[in-house]
Amino acid sequence: MQDHHHYDSDLLVILRHGPHGSSWLKEGLDAALVAAAFGRRVSLLFMGEGVTALMPCQKKGPLGQKGTAETLEMLEMYDIDSLLVEEQGLSCLGLSSDDLMLEVTSLSPPALARVFAEHRLVLTF
Amino acid sequence: MRYAILLMGAPYSDQASHSALRFAHALVARGHCLEAVFFYHDGVHNAARLAAPPQDEPHLVDAWAGLANEHRVALQVCIAAALRRGLLDEREAARHGKDGVSVQAPFELTGLGQLVDLGMRCDRLVTFGP
Numbered sequence: 001m002q003d004h005h006h007y008d009s010d011l012l013v014i015l016r017h018g019p020h021g022s023s024w025l026k027e028g029l030d031a032a033l034v035a036a037a038f039g040r041r042v043s044l045l046f047m048g049e050g051v052t053a054l055m056p057c058q059k060k061g062p063l064g065q066k067g068t069a070e071t072l073e074m075l076e077m078y079d080i081d082s083l084l085v086e087e088q089g090l091s092c093l094g095l096s097s098d099d100l101m102l103e104v105t106s107l108s109p110p111a112l113a114r115v116f117a118e119h120r121l122v123l124t125f
Numbered sequence: 126m127r128y129a130i131l132l133m134g135a136p137y138s139d140q141a142s143h144s145a146l147r148f149a150h151a152l153v154a155r156g157h158c159l160e161a162v163f164f165y166h167d168g169v170h171n172a173a174r175l176a177a178p179p180q181d182e183p184h185l186v187d188a189w190a191g192l193a194n195e196h197r198v199a200l201q202v203c204i205a206a207a208l209r210r211g212l213l214d215e216r217e218a219a220r221h222g223k224d225g226v227s228v229q230a231p232f233e234l235t236g237l238g239q240l241v242d243l244g245m246r247c248d249r250l251v252t253f254g255p
Binding site: 010011023024027030031034035037038040121123124125 | 252
């Protein structure tokens, strides 16, 4: 299915940052949740370092930050079930989709290009 | 075409704000409609009323206000991103017991729903960030 899926969401939110070190991931997820709460269909695409957001067993660390794992666990409640991951982002870090805390669809470069083309609105964080 | 801008870079830290402002003026000059600029992430600092850059540098906060007043562009600031960064309008300052106000019209504090709405309504939403 990985190369033939059709993405009919209104909005693609691209997440390119890890859970700590900046607020990009948190604020990107906030945008996705608000869009979903307003009834928009949202796809999430984790790219590059952003795939580390999906590493299991994350806790609220000693960094003074809330982290994002709890938010990711709530995605289903918001009907955000289109979770996409850049295949290359995973392999660069020696990971596979089986290592992640949620079920995702892993996308090859050509499949990524199609995802971009099929979304009218793309927000990149 | 109907445009909106999403700005996520802090003023004077990144090129993003300068580029977004120049793009905004170019849109208007070409006869397009710029509905709104939405400030999110560190972009909310563009709404800082108290910004006091040196006189030989562009005053970005005033420049946004000028754009809004001249061309009826809404300046929408994400309220959640703004509050945690110390950017409060009169109402929020009162609500949080703060004795200073750091955001004033034509900037308005608003929710992320507005950003989604702009993205859906406008022909183009163009993002500027670091």
